[in-house]
Amino acid sequence: MTAQTHSAAEYALELRGIDKHFGAVHANKNIDLKVEKGTIHGIVGENGAGKSTLMSIIYGFYEADQGDIAIDGQVLKIRDSKTAIASGIGMVHQHFMLIQNFTALENVVLGAESGELIDDSLDKARTELNRLSDEFGLSVPLDQPVEELSVGFQQRIEILKALYRGARILILDEPTGVLTPQETEHLFKVLDSLKAQGTTVILITHKLREILAATDNVSVMRRGEMVAHVKTAETNQEELAELMVGRKVLLQVDKGDSAPGDVKLSVRNLSMTDSAGVKRLDNVSLDVRAGEIVGIAGVSGNGQSELLETLAGITPVDSGTIDLNGHTLDVQHPMNPSQVRKAGIGHIPEDRHRMGLINTFSAYEAFVLGYHRNHEYNGALQMKQGAIIEDCKEKMERWDVRPQDPYLKTANFSGGNQQKLVIAREIEQNPDVLLIGQPTRGVDIGAIESIHKRILEMRDAGKAILLVSVELDEIRSLSDRILVMFDGTIVGEVPADKADERTLGLMMANIVPDDIKALQAEEPA
Amino acid sequence: MELFDSIILILDATLRNATPLIFAALAGMFSERSGIVNIALEGKILISAFAGASAAYYTGSPWMGLLAGIMASVVFAQLHAFATVTHNGDHVVSGLAINILAAGLTAAVGNYWFSQGGNTPNLVSRAEELNARFEPIVFPFADALADVPIIGGIYSELLSGHYILVYLAFLAVPLCWFVLFRTRFGLRLRATGENPQAVDTAGISVTQVRYLALLVCGVLAGFAGVYLAVALTAQFSPNMSAGKGYMALAALIFGKWRPKTTMLACLLFGALQAIADRSQGAIIFGFEVPVQLVEALPYILTVVLLGGFIGRAVAPKAIGKPYVKERA
Numbered sequence: 001m002t003a004q005t006h007s008a009a010e011y012a013l014e015l016r017g018i019d020k021h022f023g024a025v026h027a028n029k030n031i032d033l034k035v036e037k038g039t040i041h042g043i044v045g046e047n048g049a050g051k052s053t054l055m056s057i058i059y060g061f062y063e064a065d066q067g068d069i070a071i072d073g074q075v076l077k078i079r080d081s082k083t084a085i086a087s088g089i090g091m092v093h094q095h096f097m098l099i100q101n102f103t104a105l106e107n108v109v110l111g112a113e114s115g116e117l118i119d120d121s122l123d124k125a126r127t128e129l130n131r132l133s134d135e136f137g138l139s140v141p142l143d144q145p146v147e148e149l150s151v152g153f154q155q156r157i158e159i160l161k162a163l164y165r166g167a168r169i170l171i172l173d174e175p176t177g178v179l180t181p182q183e184t185e186h187l188f189k190v191l192d193s194l195k196a197q198g199t200t201v202i203l204i205t206h207k208l209r210e211i212l213a214a215t216d217n218v219s220v221m222r223r224g225e226m227v228a229h230v231k232t233a234e235t236n237q238e239e240l241a242e243l244m245v246g247r248k249v250l251l252q253v254d255k256g257d258s259a260p261g262d263v264k265l266s267v268r269n270l271s272m273t274d275s276a277g278v279k280r281l282d283n284v285s286l287d288v289r290a291g292e293i294v295g296i297a298g299v300s301g302n303g304q305s306e307l308l309e310t311l312a313g314i315t316p317v318d319s320g321t322i323d324l325n326g327h328t329l330d331v332q333h334p335m336n337p338s339q340v341r342k343a344g345i346g347h348i349p350e351d352r353h354r355m356g357l358i359n360t361f362s363a364y365e366a367f368v369l370g371y372h373r374n375h376e377y378n379g380a381l382q383m384k385q386g387a388i389i390e391d392c393k394e395k396m397e398r399w400d401v402r403p404q405d406p407y408l409k410t411a412n413f414s415g416g417n418q419q420k421l422v423i424a425r426e427i428e429q430n431p432d433v434l435l436i437g438q439p440t441r442g443v444d445i446g447a448i449e450s451i452h453k454r455i456l457e458m459r460d461a462g463k464a465i466l467l468v469s470v471e472l473d474e475i476r477s478l479s480d481r482i483l484v485m486f487d488g489t490i491v492g493e494v495p496a497d498k499a500d501e502r503t504l505g506l507m508m509a510n511i512v513p514d515d516i517k518a519l520q521a522e523e524p525a
Numbered sequence: 526m527e528l529f530d531s532i533i534l535i536l537d538a539t540l541r542n543a544t545p546l547i548f549a550a551l552a553g554m555f556s557e558r559s560g561i562v563n564i565a566l567e568g569k570i571l572i573s574a575f576a577g578a579s580a581a582y583y584t585g586s587p588w589m590g591l592l593a594g595i596m597a598s599v600v601f602a603q604l605h606a607f608a609t610v611t612h613n614g615d616h617v618v619s620g621l622a623i624n625i626l627a628a629g630l631t632a633a634v635g636n637y638w639f640s641q642g643g644n645t646p647n648l649v650s651r652a653e654e655l656n657a658r659f660e661p662i663v664f665p666f667a668d669a670l671a672d673v674p675i676i677g678g679i680y681s682e683l684l685s686g687h688y689i690l691v692y693l694a695f696l697a698v699p700l701c702w703f704v705l706f707r708t709r710f711g712l713r714l715r716a717t718g719e720n721p722q723a724v725d726t727a728g729i730s731v732t733q734v735r736y737l738a739l740l741v742c743g744v745l746a747g748f749a750g751v752y753l754a755v756a757l758t759a760q761f762s763p764n765m766s767a768g769k770g771y772m773a774l775a776a777l778i779f780g781k782w783r784p785k786t787t788m789l790a791c792l793l794f795g796a797l798q799a800i801a802d803r804s805q806g807a808i809i810f811g812f813e814v815p816v817q818l819v820e821a822l823p824y825i826l827t828v829v830l831l832g833g834f835i836g837r838a839v840a841p842k843a844i845g846k847p848y849v850k851e852r853a
Contacts, residue, residue, distance in 0.1 A: 059726070061725070061726060061850065062850070080728065080730075081725060081726050081727070081728045082728035082729075084728075085727075085728045086728075091726070093726065097720070097722060097723035097726045097727070098720070098723055099715075099716045099719045099720050099723055100719065100720070100842065101719060101842075102715075102716065102719070106712065107723075109712070110712060110713065110716050110723075110724070110727050110729075111713070111724070111727030111728045111729045112727075113709040113712065115709070116708055116709050116710075117707055117708055117709070118707060118708060118709055118711075118712050119707065121709070161727075
């Protein structure tokens with residue numbers, strides 16, 4: 001290689017002045033980015049900072065309004081994913097782009113067929129995939145429908161898809177959200193061996209620890225702008241967090257000791273089978289006392305959602321009993337969500353778009369959802385519009401929801417403010433027990449800080465809190481006790497001070513370390 | 526021997542009845558497997574029946590009729606694609622629009638051209654020295670074997686003597702299977718019906734796949750319509766499709782969107798129709814069987830069987846959803 005070609009191709013990817021609008025939203029503002037060849041380059045930013053949009057532009061899924069993309073020093077016009085793939089760009093999307101009822105092999109071949117008939121393509125792909133999976137530790141069952149495989153395998157298929165197409169630049173969008181810590185570690189090993197083979201990797205995440213662990217360089221995005229490029233070795237979590245948010249943030253919450261009181265929520269031998277006949281909850285028992293936070297950890301999809309929904313009265317119980325603040329909920333005594341609320345239970349659902357809010361409703365309407373029968377909101381015939389709006393203004397003020405406009409449509413608030421709407425609504429009703437699912441999903445770091453503070457305040461006010469989250473950091477920093485779920489069962493309990501990442505990670509994969517076993521033998525529940 | 530003859534006659538009629546259903550159901554399969562709900566099969570059958578009969582009448586050739594019928598049906602299918610793919614229209618609404626358009630257009634234009642209340646003139650007419658209908662294909666030695674017991678019935682009556690389109694329908698089944706499950710086009714088409722976004726990110730144009738799928742759908746639906754007007758009867762009459770498009774759709778669902786099972790469903794519906802035709806006035810246990818009941822059987826069966834007996838029919842996942850690139 002001559003010196004000249006070397007300098008021309010120093011950067012695998014270079015962006016100059018990328019600009020993109022979606023209607024009134026300015027998603028990417030004049031973005032510049034240089035990614036060195038053969039490195040792992042991290043891009044961090046809060047939700048809605050424009051990371052995914054930028055990557056979709058590189059991958060040709062969206063077209064930029066302005067700006068140039070250069071691959072290996074050559075400016076290219078990437079109008080569609082086909083061009084991007086042909087230029088050696090591969091992407092693993094946050095939501096996997098797989099055909100669920102196709103096999104791994106068929107998914108890999110789709111779009112990269114070698115001829116009109118697929119049999120040849122499949123044979124060729126099988127040979128190549130066996131080679132790739134040996135080389136990078138990416139083995140997957142090739143002939144099983146993807147829907148039967150775990151998310152870890154599905155992600156491998158996505159990576160194999162990109163490699164099979166000859167990707168020299170691999171973009172991964174929030175790849176670790178669905179993985180256990182061990183799977184994450186394995187993924188980073190794979191990325192390292194890809195790097196060793198000369199592949200350039202772009203890793204998008206909002207988890208700062210992973211950026212520090214896996215990347216060579218980091219670029220930080222904030223509100224559609226690229227605000228900093230730093231060498232990973234020369235930075236730390238605090239600095240990155242500050243760059244992301246634009247002000248100093250407290251990453252660790254100050255938490256005093258808990259003072260647990262009476263048992264407010266008690267679950268015994270709870271089982272639940274869904275409509276497809278899959279057992280979602282299997283003999284789950286747990287207690288939550290007043291004044292403590294019990295965290296439920298686990299990889300997404302291991303029964304946490306079902307547990308919350310059953311406790312909230314959304315899904316009927318199959319067997320077992322639940323004692324909700326002195327009210328019994330079982331097969332003989334079913335309760336609907338409204339009765340559960342009346343029993344003094346507040347529920348902050350995991351997915352605010354699916355269950356917590358109605359996007360087209362105004363903020364003041366969002367504040368009464370589920371409590372719309374309360375007498376303070378109702379007159380003889382009509383709802384008390386004025387009182388509801390006043391009430392909403394007051395709560396928005398108290399919770400610092402921005403903008404403070406009761407008439408604004410829910411959809412037009414940012415993720416963090418939408419979440420505040422839901423949390424404020426539930427907490428302001430002053431329940432005795434709070435069921436909280438993913439309180440900070442899609443919420444920016446600044447808002448996470450204040451939401452965490454509010455949850456701890458509730459604990460200190462003597463509420464019993466059950467917290468479900470897939471963010472281990474969140475579970476660890478808030479919970480007093482941690483239960484780990486796997487495949488619908490509770491694998492074990494860990495006191496907060498023993499809950500290091502390794503322990504939780506193993507338990508999330510259904511392996512209970514010996515010291516935890518000993519601990520549980522000592523004090524039987 | 527009389528029972529045997531009856532059975533042969535019913536089976537014979539079954540093949541004839543099933544033919545348009547098979548063509549139409551296969552047409553629907555291409556469209557629905559690509560993600561486009563095809564309630565418009567009815568309209569496509571009707572327009573191709575009309576175009577086929579008209580062209581056959583003017584040219585005197587059933588083959589020209591077939592060509593014209595296919596072309597008309599393809600035009601309608603591409604219209605459907607324009608509405609549903611290019612403009613992200615609702616599949617059912619645009620499908621219904623096509624059905625209404627076909628029903629109105631054929632009657633109005635037919636009346637304007639031929640002044641016979643919407644009918645086309647008969648395609649077989651001694652006075653005009655016209656024979657524009659498809660001729661039955663008689664197998665070799667069919668006459669000679671006709672009197673041999675059993676074999677004669679099966680060979681000469683059941684297998685021999687159908688219109689070429691009947692044989693083509695049954696040939697089309699394995700052919701469509703091959704295209705859908707063994708070719709690149711088929712792989713992409715099925716993927717598009719399941720997850721168009723994944724197809725898009727794999728570098729394949731969803732629009733192109735869906736237009737092509739509807740093109741194939743148009744061709745196959747054209748065969749169904751032309752069979753009705755230029756083979757089974759020798760004339761187009763208004764609304765002659767008489768719900769066959771919907772029945773084909775039911776067979777497609779019944780057959781779980783797979784070629785072989787869909788063909789079996791079409792044969793079952795065809796057989797019920799044949800039995801209904803033959804059982805007019807038949808008396809069982811002293812009661813006269815109401816013909817309406819037998820005729821309603823295919824529909825009742827669809828409802829009952831889809832309601833749980835055959836297990837859940839899993840439709841292509843993205844069916845009926847226009848593909849719009851969402852903001853992530």
